[in-house]
Amino acid sequence: MSKKSLLLILTCLLFLFSTNACKRISTKKENNKELVLASFTVLADIIQNVAKNDFIVKSITKPGVEVHGYKPTPSDLINASEAFVFVDNGFGFEIWSEKFVSNLKVKRITIADDLDPIFINEDFYKGKPNPHAWISPKRGILYVDIIVKSLSEFRPSKRELFEKNGEIYKNKLSKIDQEFSLFVKNLDKDKRYLVTCEGAFSYLANDYGLNEVYLWPVNAESQITPKRMARVISLVKKKKVPALFCESTVSNESQMVVVNETGAKFGGNLFVDSLSMDEGPANSYLGMLKHNLNIIKRGLD
Ligand SMILES: [Zn+2]
Numbered sequence: 658m659s660k661k662s663l664l665l666i667l668t669c670l671l672f673l674f675s676t677n678a679c680k681r682i683s684t685k686k687e688n689n690k691e692l693v694l695a696s697f698t699v700l701a702d703i704i705q706n707v708a709k710n711d712f713i714v715k716s717i718t719k720p721g722v723e724v725h726g727y728k729p730t731p732s733d734l735i736n737a738s739e740a741f742v743f744v745d746n747g748f749g750f751e752i753w754s755e756k757f758v759s760n761l762k763v764k765r766i767t768i769a770d771d772l773d774p775i776f777i778n779e780d781f782y783k784g785k786p787n788p789h790a791w792i793s794p795k796r797g798i799l800y801v802d803i804i805v806k807s808l809s810e811f812r813p814s815k816r817e818l819f820e821k822n823g824e825i826y827k828n829k830l831s832k833i834d835q836e837f838s839l840f841v842k843n844l845d846k847d848k849r850y851l852v853t854c855e856g857a858f859s860y861l862a863n864d865y866g867l868n869e870v871y872l873w874p875v876n877a878e879s880q881i882t883p884k885r886m887a888r889v890i891s892l893v894k895k896k897k898v899p900a901l902f903c904e905s906t907v908s909n910e911s912q913m914v915v916v917n918e919t920g921a922k923f924g925g926n927l928f929v930d931s932l933s934m935d936e937g938p939a940n941s942y943l944g945m946l947k948h949n950l951n952i953i954k955r956g957l958d
Contacts, residue, residue, distance in 0.1 A: 693808075694740035696751045697724045698932040699791055700768070700800075702942045704744060706826040707804045707819050711812075712741075720937075723906060724930045725750065725788075725875075729757050737761050742811060744804070748774055750788030766807040768800055775859045779874045787875070789929055793860035794834040794946055801827050829943055837950045840958075841865045848957055850896055852889065852921075854903040854912050857929040870898075872911050881911050893919040900924030900956025905939075906931060924956030 693712045695701035701716035708714055717733050718724045737743055740763050745754045747769025758765055774786030790796040805823040809816040841849065851862050852870040862869035870892055872881045893901065898921055903909035905926040916923050927949045928939040939945035 691741040692736070692739055694737055694743050694763075696743070696745040696754055697930065699930075699942050699945065700744055700746060702932060703791075703797070703800050703826075704804055704808075706942075707801060707808060707822050709818075709822050711815055711818065712808075718931065720932050720934045720940075721906070722931060725752055727751070727753055729753055733757070734761070737763060742766060742808075744768070744807075746788060746791070748772075748786040748788035748790065764811060766804070768803050771803045771806075772796065772799060775863055777856065777859075777874055779856070782874050787856065787859045789857040790860045791942070792858055792929060792949070793864040794830050794837065794950075795864045796860050797942065797946065798827050798830050798834070801830070830946075833943070833946050833950065837865060837954075840950075840954050841867060844957060847896060848899070850892075850898045850957075851953065852893060852898055852901045852915075853927065854907050854909060855929070857904060858927075872915075886911065886914065890915055890918045893921050902927050902952065902956065904929045905933070922956070925952040927952060 690711065690713045693704055693708060693714045695704055695714065695716045697718045698716045698720050701714050704712075705714040715736065717729065717736070718727050734757075737757070738761055742764040743754075743758055743761070744766045745751050745768070747767040750769075751757075769786070769788075769790070772790055774790075777783060777785050777787050791800055801823045805819045809819050812819075849867045850870060851858055851867045854872050856869065856871040856874040858867075858869055858871075861867065870889055872885060872889060892898070893915060898919075900922050901912050901915055901919075902924045903912045903926055905928045909923070909926070913923065915921070928945045932941065932945055933939040938948045
């Protein structure tokens with residue numbers, strides 16, 4: 658028995674695992690396909706569209722789950738040890754991933770290694786890269802390129818297939834990109850304000866020429882200050898911003914205060930760090946982008 662299998666079995670016994678997790682040890686490759694493990698659902702969906710049926714693709718964090726500060730479970734470790742590659746976003750998004758992969762012998766792809774960051778300019782996070790690059794369709798296209806390139810390096814015989822799948826998927830992203838570009842182009846310059854709860858839309862704002870305004874910079878963990886709240890209220894009034902938004906995984910309570918103070922309408926919830934459940938409006942990356950951009954269009958138009 659290899660050291661790795663022994664470790665897995667010991668881990669299993671130690672944590673008195675659900676039969677499901679233990680069963681997986683004996684079925685190392687489902688249907689003889691290798692497992693690609695992503696850190697979050699958005700990334701898993703992009704990878705699935707490149708790999709199609711050639712790999713099993715799974716996400717460690719499930720839909721609707723908080724990703725930044727996720728605490729991996731023993732069963733996540735078992736799944737990861739079976740994977741051929743672990744893919745994470747980087748830019749400090751998954752606070753847990755360094756420690757998580759440190760004891761695993763899997764290959765790793767970190768998307769941020771090949772992306773240009775936008776830096777956060779505020780508070781405690783000043784100078785750190787904003788992690789939410791996928792939120793812009795233009796960057797989503799880069800995610801696809803990075804995944805195609807990296808998976809092809811690991812499995813050169815599949816290069817053509819990955820490239821073909823990537824092209825088809827990128828065409829769909831380009832369509833979303835072009836539609837949103839056109840929308841912003843036709844929007845009055847003084848109406849180009851995107852006011853959200855969290856500063857998760859920097860890449861979208863930057864890539865499409867919107868002014869980004871938010872109540873807190875990265876995660877709900879940094880509390881909103883009265884000073885920041887007052888600044889947002891004053892700006893919304895001054896610029897007559899018609900609609901304000903919030904992210905689906907955080908409370909919109911503070912944003913509703915701004916709504917009540919300014920008379921702007923609440924435009925809706927946007928998806929950022931996680932896809933929705935299957936029955937939700939954002940159960941794929943393309944679906945998430947379409948949902949977000951439609952809500953923004955409806956609010957600002
Ligand atoms: Zn986030």
